[in-house]
Amino acid sequence: MSEKLKVKSEKFKGLSKWFETHQPKGKWSWLGSTYEAFHTFAFTPNRVTSKGSHIRDAVDLKRAMITVVIALIPAMLFGMWNIGYQHYISVPETLHSSLFTLHCFWFGFLRMLPMLAVSYIVGLGIEFTFAQIRHHEVNEGFLVTGFLIPMIVPVTTPLWQLALATAFAVIIGKEVFGGTGMNFLNPALVARAFLFFSYPTRMSGDQVWIAADLWGTDAIAGATPLAELAAGIHPSASALDMLIGTIPGSTCETSVIAILLGAILLLFTGIASWRIMLSVILGGGLMGLLFNHLSPLTSNLSPYFQLPFYYHYLMGGFMFGAVFMATDPVTAAQTNIGKWIYGFLIGAFAVMLRVLNSAYPEGMMLSILLMNCFAPLIDHCVIARNIKRRQKRARIQSKVTAQ
Amino acid sequence: MSNWKKLLIEPLRKTNPVMVLVLGICSCLAVTAKLKPALVMGASVTVVTAFSNLIISLLRKGIPSRIRIIVQLVVVSTLVILVDQFLKAFAYDVSKQLSVYVGLIITNCIIMGRLEAYALSHGPGESFLDGLGNGLGYSLILIIVAFFRELFGSGTLLGYQVIPQSLYEAGYQNNGLMILPPMALIVIGIIIWINNSKTESK
Numbered sequence: 001m002s003e004k005l006k007v008k009s010e011k012f013k014g015l016s017k018w019f020e021t022h023q024p025k026g027k028w029s030w031l032g033s034t035y036e037a038f039h040t041f042a043f044t045p046n047r048v049t050s051k052g053s054h055i056r057d058a059v060d061l062k063r064a065m066i067t068v069v070i071a072l073i074p075a076m077l078f079g080m081w082n083i084g085y086q087h088y089i090s091v092p093e094t095l096h097s098s099l100f101t102l103h104c105f106w107f108g109f110l111r112m113l114p115m116l117a118v119s120y121i122v123g124l125g126i127e128f129t130f131a132q133i134r135h136h137e138v139n140e141g142f143l144v145t146g147f148l149i150p151m152i153v154p155v156t157t158p159l160w161q162l163a164l165a166t167a168f169a170v171i172i173g174k175e176v177f178g179g180t181g182m183n184f185l186n187p188a189l190v191a192r193a194f195l196f197f198s199y200p201t202r203m204s205g206d207q208v209w210i211a212a213d214l215w216g217t218d219a220i221a222g223a224t225p226l227a228e229l230a231a232g233i234h235p236s237a238s239a240l241d242m243l244i245g246t247i248p249g250s251t252c253e254t255s256v257i258a259i260l261l262g263a264i265l266l267l268f269t270g271i272a273s274w275r276i277m278l279s280v281i282l283g284g285g286l287m288g289l290l291f292n293h294l295s296p297l298t299s300n301l302s303p304y305f306q307l308p309f310y311y312h313y314l315m316g317g318f319m320f321g322a323v324f325m326a327t328d329p330v331t332a333a334q335t336n337i338g339k340w341i342y343g344f345l346i347g348a349f350a351v352m353l354r355v356l357n358s359a360y361p362e363g364m365m366l367s368i369l370l371m372n373c374f375a376p377l378i379d380h381c382v383i384a385r386n387i388k389r390r391q392k393r394a395r396i397q398s399k400v401t402a403q
Numbered sequence: 404m405s406n407w408k409k410l411l412i413e414p415l416r417k418t419n420p421v422m423v424l425v426l427g428i429c430s431c432l433a434v435t436a437k438l439k440p441a442l443v444m445g446a447s448v449t450v451v452t453a454f455s456n457l458i459i460s461l462l463r464k465g466i467p468s469r470i471r472i473i474v475q476l477v478v479v480s481t482l483v484i485l486v487d488q489f490l491k492a493f494a495y496d497v498s499k500q501l502s503v504y505v506g507l508i509i510t511n512c513i514i515m516g517r518l519e520a521y522a523l524s525h526g527p528g529e530s531f532l533d534g535l536g537n538g539l540g541y542s543l544i545l546i547i548v549a550f551f552r553e554l555f556g557s558g559t560l561l562g563y564q565v566i567p568q569s570l571y572e573a574g575y576q577n578n579g580l581m582i583l584p585p586m587a588l589i590v591i592g593i594i595i596w597i598n599n600s601k602t603e604s605k
Contacts, residue, residue, distance in 0.1 A: 158574055160574075161576070172589060176592075176596070194580060197579055197580040197583060198578045198579050198580040198581075199576050199578070199579065200579055201576075202576070217574060
């Protein structure tokens with residue numbers, strides 16, 4: 001950071017000049033990390049690394065992160081509309097003809113805005129503080145995490161609980177391990193798990209999913225398909241509704257179509273691993289089929305056992321987890337074979353938890369967190385096996401040449 | 404600082420059995436959901452550590468080193484049974500809450516660690532103080548952890564409601580995660596973190 005940044009730009013000359021003349025020095029030099037963060041946010045630095053060999057790639061961390069945020073936008077927009085839609089169909093005095101107007105979207109937008117603001121202010125505040133204390137550069141990892149956290153909680157989550165969960169996720173989930181790239185658990189899911197175990201009454205049940213009014217934490221009763229199944233009832237929403245996403249649920253994870261739009265972008269740009277996405281879907285589907293075949297053998301007549309396997313994709317956060325959470329490049333397995341194993345087990349465990357443990361209606365969060373813990377072990381085994389195989393091959397080769 | 408003061412004060416911070424040596428973590432997770440059992444547990448461990456240190460130190464010249472672990476176990480288990488019976492007689496409720504963990508004091512690494520590392524090679528007076536100091540160091544961490552867990556997990560301290568009812572009406576909720584053992588581990592981790600960052604900067 002001590003090197004002088006020489007950034008020239010034909011446009012934004014004024015801003016560029018401002019940055020050059022306002023480099024923190026003297027008694028302000030402790031603000032170096034913050035300065036650097038905003039400077040590189042505004043301009044691409046032309047600094048060259050002085051030591052060691054580095055892989056240069058046009059897709060740096062900032063670009064990768066912003067791509068994920070763009071991929072999340074369809075789900076976010078749909079989520080905003082759905083918050084309003086769920087509210088207006090539950091309030092009897094509303095005119096149903098106005099349902100598809102901007103009213104719904106506006107309502108959801110106003111509900112989501114404070115949540116996003118809280119998540120970003122708390123999370124970025126902590127990130128900047130830690131970067132300053134440690135004299136690190138501020139990392140961009142939180143751009144995605146801060147976007148994800150409000151997307152995967154119920155709309156009526158109190159803002160102070162959201163702030164607490166964000167702080168917990170950033171400090172305990174990430175910064176204690178060394179910051180972005182060092183965490184072994186997905187921070188957004190840590191925030192959700194914190195809320196889930198700390199305030200279970202606000203994270204499950206049928207009193208949290210539909211906002212009763214524009215402000216406050218009151219809710220209108222409405223159960224998600226997963227909660228209905230956990231209670232032993234067949235879901236009341238049709239498969240088409242669940243595909244489009246017009247069902248109660250966590251704010252932005254209901255619409256499979258919107259999530260798939262994001263998935264297309266992630267796969268097209270290569271930011272997320274197609275192996276993980278595919279194997280999560282395979283794992284969940286095969287587990288669902290297995291339960292279908294087990295159902296005649298058990299006396300357990302829960303409707304879960306007879307549920308067609310593709311319902312698991314449509315309900316709850318399965319697709320959202322598969323596309324945006326399991327593929328987190330930091331916490332996922334790194335080897336190609338490891339990715340298949342990691343993804344497959346996430347899908348399988350998620351469906352297993354849903355069907356067999358009615359205390360946890362949604363298994364996706366816990367199964368991704370569990371496999372996050374095991375990802376390094378999977379990688380280790382895959383690499384050890386590779387080394388062994390190559391050594392064996394080398395021995396055979398040397399024997400052949402000796403003969 | 405005189406010797407006996409040093410023996411008592413050092414285990415509180417500088418050589419704290421939980422914070423620095425990371426011993427006795429298991430019971431720290433198990434009994435710290437409420438402050439009262441934590442206090443009783445801390446007192447019990449302090450008594451057992453101090454007196455087992457004293458007795459082993461008195462016996463140290465007569466114990467053949469090949470069977471010293473067995474002798475130590477006999478002494479510690481005798482003391483643990485005494486403490487257990489005492490609690491059952493005079494503090495039955497707490498004894499119920501602590502359940503198996505009083506009996507498990509015998510497996511607490513701090514006690515065996517102090518016997519092996521200190522009592523076998525020092526005089527009875529010093530050993531007694533060392534045991535007392537380490538017991539108090541353990542109790543200190545137990546109390547800090549239990550304080551935060553009971554305050555945020557149940558909104559009470561020693562069973563009395565501390566967080567006002569008006570706050571609950573304003574939408575405050577007790578943190579359920581604080582009651583669960585994982586949070587005790589995280590709280591201990593944070594205590595170690597703060598302690599390390601303070602001692603490193605010195």
